[in-house]
Amino acid sequence: MDLPDSSELSRRDYLRALVAAGGTAALSACLDSSGDSPVPTGDPDARPQRQHAWNDALATDDDGNPQNPEHHVLLALELTADVDDDSRAQVESALRSLESAYAYDNDGLLFTMGYSPSYFETVGTDPPLPEPEALTTIESPEFDDFDSLVHLASDNANVVLEAEEALFGEVTPNDTEMEATFEGVFERGEPRRTGFVGAGLPADHTDMPGVPESVPDEAPFFMGFRSGFAESQAPESRVTISEGPYAGGTTTHVESLTLQLRTWFEQDNHFQRVAKLFSPDHAKEERVGSVGERLGASTGVAGEIADDTAEDAREFGTVGHAQKTARARDDDGTPPLLRRDFNTVDGDQPGVHFLAHQRQIGDFVRARRAMAGEDIAGEGVGQRLNNGILQYIFVRRRGNFLVPPREKRALPTA
Numbered sequence: 001m002d003l004p005d006s007s008e009l010s011r012r013d014y015l016r017a018l019v020a021a022g023g024t025a026a027l028s029a030c031l032d033s034s035g036d037s038p039v040p041t042g043d044p045d046a047r048p049q050r051q052h053a054w055n056d057a058l059a060t061d062d063d064g065n066p067q068n069p070e071h072h073v074l075l076a077l078e079l080t081a082d083v084d085d086d087s088r089a090q091v092e093s094a095l096r097s098l099e100s101a102y103a104y105d106n107d108g109l110l111f112t113m114g115y116s117p118s119y120f121e122t123v124g125t126d127p128p129l130p131e132p133e134a135l136t137t138i139e140s141p142e143f144d145d146f147d148s149l150v151h152l153a154s155d156n157a158n159v160v161l162e163a164e165e166a167l168f169g170e171v172t173p174n175d176t177e178m179e180a181t182f183e184g185v186f187e188r189g190e191p192r193r194t195g196f197v198g199a200g201l202p203a204d205h206t207d208m209p210g211v212p213e214s215v216p217d218e219a220p221f222f223m224g225f226r227s228g229f230a231e232s233q234a235p236e237s238r239v240t241i242s243e244g245p246y247a248g249g250t251t252t253h254v255e256s257l258t259l260q261l262r263t264w265f266e267q268d269n270h271f272q273r274v275a276k277l278f279s280p281d282h283a284k285e286e287r288v289g290s291v292g293e294r295l296g297a298s299t300g301v302a303g304e305i306a307d308d309t310a311e312d313a314r315e316f317g318t319v320g321h322a323q324k325t326a327r328a329r330d331d332d333g334t335p336p337l338l339r340r341d342f343n344t345v346d347g348d349q350p351g352v353h354f355l356a357h358q359r360q361i362g363d364f365v366r367a368r369r370a371m372a373g374e375d376i377a378g379e380g381v382g383q384r385l386n387n388g389i390l391q392y393i394f395v396r397r398r399g400n401f402l403v404p405p406r407e408k409r410a411l412p413t414a
C-alpha cells in the first residue's frame, strides 16, 4: 500500500493513515513523526489472567468512563504449523516478549488473541463456539474464516504498527528483544483491519466522499455521539467464561459495518438523530447534548425507556438504538456485552468494526436481535426506517472467536 502524504493531512490523521497502511515503511514514517517521547516497557508477570481485563489499565474520561485506546489493528492469522509443545512455546514466548516491550496501559499495548471455530476444526477439536452466521433478515455478510485474531490497541500509533511487525520478526519492539516470533507458526491472513476512536478524529475525514462536513468537530465516533458509557457496558466478570476448559476467558464477536453518513447528517436533524440513537424521550427532554456530554456515565435507557420501545414505535413512529438494544439486558439489569468498537475508513469508506466481548456468542445474538427490532417492524416503524439506526448501517462481515485465559492463549486444544 502507498504511504499517505504528510503534507495533506493533520498530524493525527497522518498517524491514523500510517496504521491503516501497515508495514515497516509506515512504521518508520510513524516513528519519525512521533518524535522522541519514550514508550513505557512492561512486565508480563504483572498482567492479569484475563486477556480481556483492560478496564483497570484503561484511561478514563472526566465522567469515569473507560476510554478505548485511540489506534486499533485487527490482525488475521492463518496457522501453518502443527500444534505441539514447540509451536505453543514459540507463540507464548512471542506474546510475552510483547508484554515486556510495552506497558499494560493506553500508552503501551493492550491486546487479546482469539481463535475461530475453523481453528479448532483444523486442530481436531470440537469448536467451543459457533460458526458466525447472518443474524438478521436484512444482511448477507462475509464471514471471518481465518484461524486466529490478534486485536492490538494503543494510544500510540507506532506501538500497534511495531507490535504487529515484531510478531513477524521484522523489527525489535521498543528496544526489547523478541525471544520468539510467529514465523513458521502463523502467516498473515485476510482481511487486515484497522481503526481509531477519539474526539475530533471522525471530523478529520471530511475529505472522504462518504464523510460529510457536518460530522461534529468534537465527536469521538462517526455518528456524532459519545458511546461506551460505563453503566451500559457489561462488567468484565459478566463476559468471563465461568466454567470448563476456557474458564477465565471470553468470546469476541467482530461485526464490520459501513455507514451511510450523508443521509444521517443531511436528511435528519439533531432531534431525530438523538431519537434514533437513544430514544424519543431523550430527544424531547434534551437529555443528550450536542455529542452526549450531558449523559455522564449512563444513558438512562435501561428500565422504563427500554420497556416502552414497542409503545414508542406505535406512538411516535421512531425508536432509539440504545433503548431497543437495552431490552437484551439480564433480568437484574446487567448489560451482557462489553463493547470495544472503533471507527474505520478501511476500503476508503466510513464504518465501524463493532468488537464486543461476551461470555458466549449467544449473548451477542440476543443483543443483536433486540437491536434488529424485527418484533416491532410494521408496528409503527419499518424494518430499517425509523427503527433505531438500521437505515444507516450495513453489515459486511462477521466473525466469532474464543479468547482463552492468558495461560491457554497459545494454540489451545482443549
Ligand code: HEM
Residues within 6 Å of the ligand: 221, 223, 225, 226, 227, 228, 229, 231, 232, 233, 255, 257, 259, 277, 299, 301, 302, 321, 322, 323, 325, 326, 327, 329, 335, 337, 352, 354, 364, 367, 368, 371, 393
Ligand atoms: C454504527 C454502529 C453503532 C453505533 C453508532 C452505536 C452507538 C451506540 C450508542 C451511542 C449507544 C448508547 C450509548 C452507550 O451506552 O454506548 C449504544 C448502546 C448500545 N449498543 Fe450500539 N451502536 C452501534 C452498533 C451496535 C451493534 C452492532 C450492537 C450489537 C449488538 C450494539 C449494541 C449496543 C448495546 C448492547 C448498547 C447498550 C444498551 C444498554 O444500555 O443496555 N450497537 N450504541
